[in-house]
Amino acid sequence: MDLQRIAKTTTGFPYMRLQQAQQLAVRFVEWQPENILEIGTYHGTGTCYLAEMVRERNGHVTTVDLPWTATDRMNRQVEQQLEACGLDNVTVFRRDDGAEGLMFEHLVNEKPPFDFVYIDGGHQWAKTVPQFCLALACLRPGGWILFDDIDNEKYPEVGAVWQHVVPNHPGVIETQECGNWGFARRA
Numbered sequence: 329m330d331l332q333r334i335a336k337t338t339t340g341f342p343y344m345r346l347q348q349a350q351q352l353a354v355r356f357v358e359w360q361p362e363n364i365l366e367i368g369t370y371h372g373t374g375t376c377y378l379a380e381m382v383r384e385r386n387g388h389v390t391t392v393d394l395p396w397t398a399t400d401r402m403n404r405q406v407e408q409q410l411e412a413c414g415l416d417n418v419t420v421f422r423r424d425d426g427a428e429g430l431m432f433e434h435l436v437n438e439k440p441p442f443d444f445v446y447i448d449g450g451h452q453w454a455k456t457v458p459q460f461c462l463a464l465a466c467l468r469p470g471g472w473i474l475f476d477d478i479d480n481e482k483y484p485e486v487g488a489v490w491q492h493v494v495p496n497h498p499g500v501i502e503t504q505e506c507g508n509w510g511f512a513r514r515a
């Protein structure tokens with residue numbers, strides 16, 4: 329695994345940072361996720377880190393975002409970032425109905441559960457609560473959800489979900505905090 333190479337190749341494109349990716353890679357040694365869902369792709373920097381982390385064990389990343397705006401189209405896109413990083417273990421979705429629509433289809437079509445879901449798209453109460461519930465339903469027992477921005481004054485509603493919904497949900501058996509990241513484990 330070469331996270332430094334991903335950092336160099338994705339330089340200048342937010343959001344996941346090398347230090348965060350390194351912390352996550354330490355957790356992945358124990359958790360061994362193979363099938364990952366990322367909610368919120370943006371330029372695909374997080375996507376590249378996740379794909380690199382699971383590449384050597386033939387893991388796969390599914391990433392989903394809303395359709396791009398005209399401004400976004402002028403920026404480097406996930407497909408270019410993946411190509412530049414030499415990664416081919418990712419499926420990219422851009423949907424009008426976002427991650428919620430993707431997870432609905434995943435469940436009704438009884439697709440294999442994910443081992444890990446990274447919630448980093450929406451950042452509002454009305455999006456984050458259903459994303460969390462759907463992510464739990466899409467996860468295998470013992471799988472983990474990662475919330476970005478649990479302690480970001482720009483996104484207080486993510487913090488509210490983390491504080492008031494996640495710990496009270498009977499489907500969650502463990503939580504961990506690491507700076508702005510919150511991890512929740514499915515029962």
Ligand SMILES: C[S@@+](CC[C@H](N)C(=O)[O-])C[C@H]1O[C@@H](n2cnc3c(N)ncnc32)[C@H](O)[C@@H]1O
Pocket residue numbers: 342343344366367368369370371372373374375392393394425426427428448449450451455
């Ligand atoms: C902070 S960026 C994602 C960064 C990326 N995960 C990373 O680590 O590099 C948030 C993205 O979430 C997307 N988004 C917002 N609502 C969404 C939804 N309902 N489903 C999927 N993506 C959504 C936005 O369009 C935006 O591109």
